[in-house]
Amino acid sequence: MSATPPAGANPVIAPPKKSRTGLIVGGIIVAIAAIIAAVLIIVNINAPKDAPAAEGSNAITSGLGSPEQPVRIGTVGASEPWWTTFKGAALEEGISIDVIDFASYPEPNPALAAGDLDLNQFQHIVYLGEHNAATGDDIVPIGATAIYPLGLYSTKYGSVEEIQAGDTVAIPDDPSNLARGLLILQSAGLITLEGGGSIFSTLDEVSADSKVTVTTLDAALTVTSLPDVAAAIINNDFVTDAGLTASDAIAQDDPSDPNALPYVNIWAANAKDKDNEVLLKLVEIYQTNQDVLDGVLETSGGTAVFLKTAVADLEASLEKVIADNKAQG
Numbered sequence: 001m002s003a004t005p006p007a008g009a010n011p012v013i014a015p016p017k018k019s020r021t022g023l024i025v026g027g028i029i030v031a032i033a034a035i036i037a038a039v040l041i042i043v044n045i046n047a048p049k050d051a052p053a054a055e056g057s058n059a060i061t062s063g064l065g066s067p068e069q070p071v072r073i074g075t076v077g078a079s080e081p082w083w084t085t086f087k088g089a090a091l092e093e094g095i096s097i098d099v100i101d102f103a104s105y106p107e108p109n110p111a112l113a114a115g116d117l118d119l120n121q122f123q124h125i126v127y128l129g130e131h132n133a134a135t136g137d138d139i140v141p142i143g144a145t146a147i148y149p150l151g152l153y154s155t156k157y158g159s160v161e162e163i164q165a166g167d168t169v170a171i172p173d174d175p176s177n178l179a180r181g182l183l184i185l186q187s188a189g190l191i192t193l194e195g196g197g198s199i200f201s202t203l204d205e206v207s208a209d210s211k212v213t214v215t216t217l218d219a220a221l222t223v224t225s226l227p228d229v230a231a232a233i234i235n236n237d238f239v240t241d242a243g244l245t246a247s248d249a250i251a252q253d254d255p256s257d258p259n260a261l262p263y264v265n266i267w268a269a270n271a272k273d274k275d276n277e278v279l280l281k282l283v284e285i286y287q288t289n290q291d292v293l294d295g296v297l298e299t300s301g302g303t304a305v306f307l308k309t310a311v312a313d314l315e316a317s318l319e320k321v322i323a324d325n326k327a328q329g
Contacts, residue, residue, distance in 0.1 A: 059094035064118065065278040070096040073282075074108035074120040077101070082295025089289045090282060097282070112270060113137040119269050119279055121145060121286075125262045125314065126176065126199050129321025141266035141314040142274050143283030146296065146304040148265065150180055151239070151249030152188065154231035160188045160251050165211050167230035173216035175200075181233035182206065183259045185214065188251040199262050199321065200328060236303060246303040255305050261317045264307055274311075 060066045071090075075083070078101035090097050100117065102108050108120040109131045123131075125141065132139060157163055169190060171181030179201040185191045191210035193201055206214055217225055222232040223242040231250065239246060253260040267283050269276070286292055287308055297304050 065095040067096045070098045072117045074100050074117040076122045080299045085295045086292045121267050124265045125317050133322045133325035138271040140271045142269050143267040144307040144309040145265040146306045147255050149252035152251040153234050155226045163230050168213045170217050170222050170225045170229045170232040172219035
C-alpha cells in the first residue's frame with residue numbers, strides 16, 4: 001500500500017523520465033558548440049596581430065604609407081633632429097614612414113633606382129643630373145627643399161659695392177664649387193662670364209673687362225686668404241672655423257637667379273612614381289610644417305633658404321644638367 005501524504009503537504013512529484021532521443025540531441029548540440037569554440041580559439045591565435053594604426057583621421061590603412069608598408073626615405077644624416085619632427089608630422093596626416101640612413105652620398109640614388117627606397121632627400125639637382133647621366137637611371141625631382149647658399153666673405157669691405165676695380169677675389173678650386181663661385185660673382189656684378197656661365201664654368205670664361213681678378217685656392221685655404229684678398233668664396237663647412245657666421249656674407253647664391261636653380265636641394269623619386277599622391281603629400285608636409293622648417297633651419301646654422309620651386313622648373317633644370325654632362329663627355 002502506498003502512503004497517503006498528510007493534509008496540506010505538497011505532493012511529491014516524480015521527475016519526468018528522460019527519453020533516449022532527447023539525450024542524443026542534447027549531446028550533439030553540446031559537441032557542436034565545443035567544436036565552434038575550439039575553431040574560434042584557433043583562428044584568434046593564428047590571426048595576424050593588428051599593427052598600430054597611423055594617427056590622424058586620414059590614416060592610410062593599406063598600401064604605400066600604411067603601417068604595413070611605410071614610405072622608405074633615404075638620406076645622409078637621418079640623426080638630424082628635424083627628421084623625428086617630420087616623421088611625427090607625417091603620422092599626424094596618416095602616413096607612416098621609415099627614414100633610412102646612408103653613410104655617404106653615392107648610396108641613396110642606387111638604392112632608390114633598385115626599388116629599395118620610395119624616395120630620397122639629400123642632393124641638389126647638379127648631383128642628381130650627374131648621377132643620371134652616368135648611370136642612365138630615371139630619377140626625378142618631385143619637390144624642392146632648400147638651397148644652402150655659398151657665400152662671399154670679406155674682412156676688408158662691408159658690401160660688394162665697396163670692392164674696388166682690379167681687386168682680387170679668391171674662390172675654391174674644385175670644379176663644382178669653382179663654377180658655383182663664378183656664378184655668384186657674376187650675380188654680384190663683379191665678373192661677367194662668356195656665354196652666361198654654367199655649372200661647368202672655368203676661369204677661362206671670365207671676361208677680360210670684369211671688375212675684379214679671380215684666383216683659385218684649395219677650399220680650406222680661402223678662409224686664410226681673407227687678409228690678402230678683397231673677398232673670398234668660403235664653403236659652409238669652413239665659415240664657423242673662420243670665426244664668421246652666415247650673416248657675415250656680403251653676397252651669396254640668389255635663389256631667384258636661374259643660375260642658382262641647379263643647386264636647389266630636392267625630394268627625388270623614380271620617374272614612375274612622380275605623381276604618387278602619398279609621396280607628393282610628404283613634400284607638402286615638409287614645405288608647410290613650421291616645426292619641420294624650424295628644425296631644418298637650426299640644423300643648417302641658419303643658412304637654409306626654403307623654396308617651393310615648381311616641379312616643371314626643377315625637371316627642366318635637371319634635363320639641362322644631364323645634357324650638359326653628356327656634352328662634356
